[in-house]
Amino acid sequence: MTSRRLKGDGHGDAELPCRSSHALEQVREYLSGTADEAEVVAQELQAQPDGIHSVPSVVIGKHRVSGGQPPEYFTRVLQAAAAKAGNV
Structure with missing residues (x-):
């Protein structure tokens, strides 16, 4: 598992452990959407x-x-x- 930085929704950078770039993309999609x-x-x-x-x-x-x-x-x-x- 590697740690990657991800820019969230204006609340700063979050340190996220991601197993793959696919997981990172899912996180980006969730943070930029309106799912919940x-x-x-x-x-x-x-x-x-x-x-x-x-x-x-x-x-x-x-x-x-x-x-x-x-x-x-x-x-x-x-x-x-x-x-x-x-x-x-």
């Missing part, structure tokens, strides 16, 4: 009423944490949720 677009849109529409508008998103108690956050932020949110639940 309807499913992704349906999941987005389902999540939006819950206040989830970005990935990654985590719900801890009634707190929504959107985007990548440092560990210290998660510690504070977890401590707040535990305190509110009376577990501290």
Whole structure:
């Protein structure tokens, strides 16, 4: 297996292990197409009423944490949720 670089859909280069150029072409075709677009849109529409508008998103108690956050932020949110639940 060799590693090849593939330009995705504007999110930068991805390092992909491909067994053949055929597999690489399948990946290129998938990334440039709309194969799972309807499913992704349906999941987005389902999540939006819950206040989830970005990935990654985590719900801890009634707190929504959107985007990548440092560990210290998660510690504070977890401590707040535990305190509110009376577990501290």
